[in-house]
Amino acid sequence: xxxxxxxxxxxLAAAFIIPILGKIAKSVVWIFVTLVSFVLFILALYGVAxxxxxxxxxxxxxxxxxxxxxxxxxxxxxxFMVLVISILVFAGSLFSWRYMSHYTGQWKYYTLYMLITAGxxxxxxxxxxxxxxxxxxxxxxSSYALVAFGVDAEELEASFKYMVMGEIGxxxxxxxxxxxxxKTSTLNLADISNTLQAMGQTPFFWTVLxxxxxxxxxxxxxxxxxSWLPDAHPAAPAPISSLLSGIFIxxxxxxxxxxxxxxxxxxxxxxxxxxxxxxxxxxxxSIAFAGITALSQRDYxxxxxxxxxxxxxxxxxxxxxxxxxxxxxxIFYILAHALAKGLLFFTSGSVVNATGTRDLSKLAGLGExxxxxxxxxxxxxxxxxxxxxxxxxxxxxxxxxGALKGGFLWLAIIAIGLSxxxxxxLLKIENNVFMKKGRTEASKAPFTMRIAMxxxxxxxxxxxxxxxxxxxxxxxxxxxALLRGIEYANLVFGSVAVGx
Amino acid sequence: MIIFLSCIILFLIGLYAxxxxxNLIKIVIGFAFIEYAINxxxxxxxxxxxxLAPIITQVDMPHKFVDPIPQALxxxxxxxxxxxxxxxxxxxxxxxxxxxxxxxxxxxxxxx
Numbered sequence: 001x002x003x004x005x006x007x008x009x010x011x012l013a014a015a016f017i018i019p020i021l022g023k024i025a026k027s028v029v030w031i032f033v034t035l036v037s038f039v040l041f042i043l044a045l046y047g048v049a050x051x052x053x054x055x056x057x058x059x060x061x062x063x064x065x066x067x068x069x070x071x072x073x074x075x076x077x078x079x080f081m082v083l084v085i086s087i088l089v090f091a092g093s094l095f096s097w098r099y100m101s102h103y104t105g106q107w108k109y110y111t112l113y114m115l116i117t118a119g120x121x122x123x124x125x126x127x128x129x130x131x132x133x134x135x136x137x138x139x140x141x142s143s144y145a146l147v148a149f150g151v152d153a154e155e156l157e158a159s160f161k162y163m164v165m166g167e168i169g170x171x172x173x174x175x176x177x178x179x180x181x182x183k184t185s186t187l188n189l190a191d192i193s194n195t196l197q198a199m200g201q202t203p204f205f206w207t208v209l210x211x212x213x214x215x216x217x218x219x220x221x222x223x224x225x226x227s228w229l230p231d232a233h234p235a236a237p238a239p240i241s242s243l244l245s246g247i248f249i250x251x252x253x254x255x256x257x258x259x260x261x262x263x264x265x266x267x268x269x270x271x272x273x274x275x276x277x278x279x280x281x282x283x284x285x286s287i288a289f290a291g292i293t294a295l296s297q298r299d300y301x302x303x304x305x306x307x308x309x310x311x312x313x314x315x316x317x318x319x320x321x322x323x324x325x326x327x328x329x330x331i332f333y334i335l336a337h338a339l340a341k342g343l344l345f346f347t348s349g350s351v352v353n354a355t356g357t358r359d360l361s362k363l364a365g366l367g368e369x370x371x372x373x374x375x376x377x378x379x380x381x382x383x384x385x386x387x388x389x390x391x392x393x394x395x396x397x398x399x400x401x402g403a404l405k406g407g408f409l410w411l412a413i414i415a416i417g418l419s420x421x422x423x424x425x426l427l428k429i430e431n432n433v434f435m436k437k438g439r440t441e442a443s444k445a446p447f448t449m450r451i452a453m454x455x456x457x458x459x460x461x462x463x464x465x466x467x468x469x470x471x472x473x474x475x476x477x478x479x480x481a482l483l484r485g486i487e488y489a490n491l492v493f494g495s496v497a498v499g500x
Numbered sequence: 501m502i503i504f505l506s507c508i509i510l511f512l513i514g515l516y517a518x519x520x521x522x523n524l525i526k527i528v529i530g531f532a533f534i535e536y537a538i539n540x541x542x543x544x545x546x547x548x549x550x551x552l553a554p555i556i557t558q559v560d561m562p563h564k565f566v567d568p569i570p571q572a573l574x575x576x577x578x579x580x581x582x583x584x585x586x587x588x589x590x591x592x593x594x595x596x597x598x599x600x601x602x603x604x605x606x607x608x609x610x611x612x
Contacts, residue, residue, distance in 0.1 A: 130576070141583055144584075144587055144591075145587060156591055156595045159591055163584070163588055170584075171535065174538050175541070178570075181570065
């Protein structure tokens with residue numbers, strides 16, 4: 001009687017049913033995928049509801065008790081990530097139908113789509129280090145294939161570049177796991193946490209942590225390891241760009257970093273201020289460098305790719321601040337950026353679908369002809385900049401509140417100041433594509449694409465207006481789960497009796 | 501200790517190939533080096549001098565086995581490495597079909 005394994009078992013099973021379905025009835029595949037992602041969305045909501053009553057649900061694979069077998073540790077932070085993943089996967093599957101209709105081999109696309117979902121879900125809920133690596137690789141390998149899905153010269157090149165960078169990250173993570181296993185003789189996150197606490201902060205401790213931070217920085221595309229992202233994300237089909245930029249880099253980079261740093265290594269700003277200052281530095285460097293580079297881009301999706309690198313910096317900033325509001329702000333920002341950037345990549349897909357180009361200088365005057373797309377872009381963009389009643393504002397607000405409470409006045413000022421850069425590069429798209437007078441040949445976006453965009457727009461507005469509820473029920477508990485620190489281990493070993 | 505260091509050296513050789521080589525195939529081979537290095541490291545971590553393979557044939561066998569978990573991990577890691585290497589090589593082949601070259605310096609449509 002448990003729902004935890006369903007999060008990754010359902011898409012994994014779907015991924016292997018799709019090839020059979022694709023042989024029998026091609027038209028059913030899309031409906032099947034949408035149905036599965038909708039069920040995942042409902043399950044994710046149920047998971048959030050369950051987390052209101054108990055701090056953690058532990059699922060033991062094959063009924064082996066925690067230190068021996070693999071466990072799935074599902075707490076509020078996992079529930080939050082699962083919810084955000086399922087929102088974007090659902091919207092992406094709606095968007096995929098018409099967007100992918102001119103590609104061949106669609107069932108391959110949907111198989112990979114479900115595999116990447118399974119991988120991300122698995123990373124978010126696993127309580128085992130090696131299991132995390134396996135899911136991470138499932139997600140990563142599917143993403144390499146999806147980036148190259150169009151098999152044009154540029155897409156292949158982007159995919160190879162991404163693969164080289166991504167695999168260096170993945171293998172460094174594996175090396176760190178090997179070293180950690182050699183020292184602790186366990187792979188269970190909770191057990192590792194206990195052993196590390198007993199060992200103290202030795203040079204070994206910092207070496208392994210540094211290797212993991214390096215690996216996750218590549219996966220999350222922090223400056224200076226960002227060079228693959230502005231190539232890879234634009235090369236993928238638009239629903240995949242939206243999924244990759246919206247949530248993929250955050251699950252593989254941010255979630256893993258936060259989980260390892262706070263819950264496994266048990267660090268907090270009080271015990272390791274220097275380390276958290278490094279996180280702050282990484283965040284600031286990404287925000288500034290990628291934001292300014294984005295200003296000079298001439299490709300719609302490439303500009304959004306640089307924007308992602310820049311925005312992810314804000315999340316790291318929040319984690320680096322390290323107090324309750326900072327961490328909660330970072331988690332809120334994961335949600336806000338996922339919705340906004342997912343939406344912006346959808347609009348890019350809609351424009352590419354209608355006009356066949358993403359060169360900003362060739363596009364003009366689409367604001368009237370594609371009004372849904374244009375207004376989605378505006379609302380998504382405003383949320384990204386942080387305009388009040390939209391969800392992006394509150395995310396930024398909590399990060400800045402955290403900075404002020406933590407005594408980083410200068411950081412708050414820089415964070416607000418760099419929002420101007422965000423405004424700058426988004427205005428560039430707005431001016432060129434939607435406002436500028438001109439006549440680019442374009443038709444209205446197909447119905448399902450508009451539904452997908454409107455779905456995200458509604459979420460951005462509603463979650464912004466109801467931010468208090470979002471904060472109380474979803475984001476706040478997730479921040480508490482992280483700041484619980486090494487209590488995580490006790491919960492994993494203790495809550496075995498819970499009957500879920 | 502020497503034998504552990506050799507793993508690190510193997511790892512660094514692979515990294516060197518990835519960073520400096522211009523031929524796509526050689527870059528893929530560099531990854532194979534890194535994967536071997538890590539798998540070897542895993543096997544060495546589990547190794548205990550003079551102990552048996554962890555196969556239990558009687559109920560009351562003395563507990564003198566090497567650690568079996570790293571061996572299981574290596575198996576998984578090999579499968580993952582196989583998947584990535586196969587995908588990499590297929591992408592490299594496709595790139596070769598488009599550009600008619602393996603030289604990374606001549607494959608430069610994307611900037612940055």
